[in-house]
Amino acid sequence: MIAIRSTIFNVLFYLSLIMQMIIFTPAYFLMRRKSAWVVPKNWARSNLWLQEKIVGTKIKVEGLENIPVGGYIIAPKHQSFWDTYALLPFLDDPFYILKRELMWIPLFGWYVGKMRMVPIDRGSREKVMPAVLEKSRERMADDRQLIIYPEGTRRPAGAEPAYRFGIAKIYQELGVPVLPVAMVPGLFWPRRKFLRYPGTITVRFLPVIKPGLAPDVFMKKLIEVTENATDELLVDAISSHPDLPLSDTARRRYEVLTQAK
Numbered sequence: 172m173i174a175i176r177s178t179i180f181n182v183l184f185y186l187s188l189i190m191q192m193i194i195f196t197p198a199y200f201l202m203r204r205k206s207a208w209v210v211p212k213n214w215a216r217s218n219l220w221l222q223e224k225i226v227g228t229k230i231k232v233e234g235l236e237n238i239p240v241g242g243y244i245i246a247p248k249h250q251s252f253w254d255t256y257a258l259l260p261f262l263d264d265p266f267y268i269l270k271r272e273l274m275w276i277p278l279f280g281w282y283v284g285k286m287r288m289v290p291i292d293r294g295s296r297e298k299v300m301p302a303v304l305e306k307s308r309e310r311m312a313d314d315r316q317l318i319i320y321p322e323g324t325r326r327p328a329g330a331e332p333a334y335r336f337g338i339a340k341i342y343q344e345l346g347v348p349v350l351p352v353a354m355v356p357g358l359f360w361p362r363r364k365f366l367r368y369p370g371t372i373t374v375r376f377l378p379v380i381k382p383g384l385a386p387d388v389f390m391k392k393l394i395e396v397t398e399n400a401t402d403e404l405l406v407d408a409i410s411s412h413p414d415l416p417l418s419d420t421a422r423r424r425y426e427v428l429t430q431a432k
Contacts, residue, residue: 177367180225187217192278204285205264211282215259227369228359230257234376238262242311243348243379246338246393248401249320250328250357257374258318258352265316268303300337304344311345321393328357329405329424332398339386339393348379351393353400358408358415370412373404402428 195210202209222228238261245262247254259265271290274280289306291299307317319341321334342349353375359368377396380389402424409415409425417425 173366173368176226177365180222180367181365183221183225184218187221188214191217192282196278199282200285204287207285208259208264211256211286212260215256218256219260222367226367228367229371231371231373232261232376233373234378235261237376237378238350239348239379241314242316243350244317244319244338244342244345245350245352246319246321246397247352248354248397249322249325250355251325251360251362253356253360253372254354257356257372261376262316262318264314265318266310267318268307300340304341307341307345311347316350317341317345321397325357325362327362327418327420328355329418329421332394334390334394336386336390339390342380342382342384342389343386346382348381349389349393350379351377351397351400353377353397353404355401355405355408358405358412358417358421361418366416368412368415370408370415373408375400375404 191210191214199207199210219230223230245258245265247258249255266286266288268289268291269283271292274284274290287310289303289310291303310317319338321338322332323335323337326333338349354372356372359370359372377400380392380396384392405421405424406428409417409421
């Protein structure tokens with residue numbers, strides 16, 4: 172049954188993406204940039220609705236009161252494709268740093284271009300970082316939110332943290348708050364897997380880290396608060412869903428955390 176529901180969801184997920192991009196393209200490109208966010212945010216909400224109705228995966232959001240007003244960096248855990256769109260409805264005017272090649276994809280690249288993301292060329296960090304900082308400052312001047320995944324790539328649920336120092340450099344240079352976000356969507360939508368599992372994905376917006384900390388102090392705090400909350404959510408999710416299939420990585424982490432208690 173899980174395989175059948177996952178198949179139906181996956182087919183409808185991509186059909187919805189293609190159909191919405193085609194149907195809403197005229198309105199999207201005629202609207203003012205910020206107003207046009209209604210289209211991708213509606214797409215994100217429709218995905219959440221499809222997953223709940225077909226697979227049985229719900230979303231629970233905690234800590235909305237911690238979301239600041241204006242420009243800031245949002246630093247979510249990254250375990251699944253799910254978390255690349257699920258947060259959009261809760262953000263005002265976000266932007267990503269992304270590879271320039273993505274801008275060349277028909278329709279998708281046009282959508283991304285309208286939202287004034289920050290495309291970068293592949294190259295040495297010394298050459299790329301100044302351009303990233305310059306463009307990010309411009310976006311922040313418009314009270315936008317920069318989405319950065321501190322670990323850089325999707326990590327399995329329960330994996331050891333592998334945070335990259337780049338976010339500390341950007342935090343220091345931009346001088347804005349950072350909003351950490353803890354969640355374990357990888358338990359329900361595993362990376363590189365076809366199956367989707369029922370249950371409740373909890374997204375927890377944590378208190379902001381204020382600007383002005385030394386980079387090493389900032390990194391230590393970001394890792395500590397994010398990983399502590401993520402561990403708590405992992406234990407809660409697995410305990411609440413005893414039939415949920417677990418990877419060896421998630422199972423080992425769960426055992427370590429529960430034995431420690």
